Amino acid sequence: MQTVGAQWTLVTEPNAATLVSLVQVATTLPVMLLSLPSGVLADLLDRRHLLISVQTAMALTAGLLAVLTWAGVTTLR
Numbered sequence: 001m002q003t004v005g006a007q008w009t010l011v012t013e014p015n016a017a018t019l020v021s022l023v024q025v026a027t028t029l030p031v032m033l034l035s036l037p038s039g040v041l042a043d044l045l046d047r048r049h050l051l052i053s054v055q056t057a058m059a060l061t062a063g064l065l066a067v068l069t070w071a072g073v074t075t076l077r
Helices: 002-010 016-044 047-070
Strands: none
Touching: 002 016, 016 047
């Protein structure tokens, strides 16, 4: 939903095709780069604690982004 919202916001901008493509790259690249190290961590650490830690960090990051967007701090560029 976040990716679609970001892409939808950029549709009216000049060079929209490039910007929308960059949003997709920014979404996919971390998965490609971090999947192998994440698998190693999942094998070495307790998966339950790792999952709780990662989900908590993601929730805090999403909350911070929501607050910054609501406050008008985030911009398209």
